[in-house]
Amino acid sequence: MKNMKTVAGMLCLAGILSLGMGTTVFAEDGDSHYPVTITTYNYENEPIEMTFEKAPEKVFAYANSNIEELLALGLGDKIVAACGLDGDVREDLKDEFDKIQYMDTKPSKEEVVAMEPDFIAAWYSSFDDDWLSDVSFWQERDVNTYMSLNSAAKGPASEFPRTIEDEYEDILNLGKIFDCEDKAEEIVDQMKGEIDKVKEHVEGTDPLSVAVLEDEGDSFRVYGTETLGGNIPETLGAELKLGAENSENVGAEDLIAADPDVLFMINYDGFMTADEAIADITDNPAYASLSAVKNNKVFSVNLNEVYCSGVRTYDGIMTFAKALYPDLYE
Structure with missing residues (x-):
């Protein structure tokens, strides 16, 4: 530790101190x-x-x-x-x-x-x-x-x-x-802490299969592994049943065939409420055979929590985590 502090001090005196994350602070002295x-x-x-x-x-x-x-x-x-x-x-x-x-x-x-x-x-x-x-x-x-x-x-x-890491x-x-780096790190550490808590909880268990979808009328938009909406549940230990390879739109038949354990439907302002997004699946007889419908495992997540979410990344983490692992949050 003493040597690390010495090196850091020498770097500050030299006018350059690397902070990681692709960022370098150039300083005239150690206090600037x-x-x-x-x-x-x-x-x-x-x-x-x-x-x-x-x-x-x-x-x-x-x-x-x-x-x-x-x-x-x-x-x-x-x-x-x-x-x-x-x-x-x-x-x-x-x-x-x-x-x-x-x-x-x-x-x-x-x-x-x-x-x-x-x-x-x-x-x-x-x-x-x-x-x-x-x-x-x-x-x-x-x-x-x-x-x-x-x-x-x-x-x-x-x-x-798109990843949680980019939101960080x-x-x-x-x-x-x-x-105001201390405050920024506090916000990010809260997110990381919740993820660590979930990972510890699911360690050694079989992953739940999930799908994250947005109803586009004649098909569903899939939030797959390359989207933040797919990255969050994957980071929390779930397995994408749709969108593991790409996020192409799917039809009703594809959803029924995939039959995920847990289904998340996107809602956003001016489109549909969370209750409407859930009812879109649960009230439709065509999806009555889905395991997620039978087991009351259809949930909704707001678009602001899974797209350029910023501080709402924490909200997205909590939405997925509470739905996937309710026993952890009882």
Whole structure:
């Protein structure tokens, strides 16, 4: 330990200290956090480096994940404007959310420029030509950006699967950018702790088979192993009965043939409620033969918990864990 501290001290004196996760902190002395360089992406899915000389002071935030991450890190006072919520903000963040300027409709790129932000936290799709333009547009104006990893920042899911680890990295990177790493690590450690608890519980047992589906009318969209919706139950020790190799849509016959032990149906604002998503299966006589229906093992999970979930990754973990292993949470 003494030698490790000595090495770290020498690195700080040299002006460079690696923090892992693709991030390097460059410091003039051992007491300085900045400048910080973070790896993010442009609209061509190319990794680029963003250097922060200080913590951003005027942030434009888009979508649940970025808005809620900033609020959870205690950075609401840094948000000059936000938009893009799907449904309500997370319950425990509502008081802080009420203090920020939230826009019901997306502002134009020109309106965002007029806000004079020094940082934009958004999704991959935000940086297309139809809205904010590529990150280079903002770099030329001395505005740093951060693109949520699971929003397709690295590329298509078939090549770059969406994982819990990427959600961790988003939170930890924001912690580094704003010099609130302890809080970011606390949020991530809570998620990791719950996963460790479940893994210990299921060790030595046969895995439950699951399917995570979204009703698209004439077929079901499968949340497979390359999606966050598939990665979470797999991480919790379950086995995907559908989507273990790809996430192609399936029909009723495919679902009946797969017959998973536990079935999760996606719900989201403006589509269907959790109760409606469950009833979509349980009230349909065509699915009466499913083991999950017979055993009351049909559940619903909100899209915000399984897509660019941010701090709601914990909620997703708990939704799956409680449904899969109720005896652990009695």
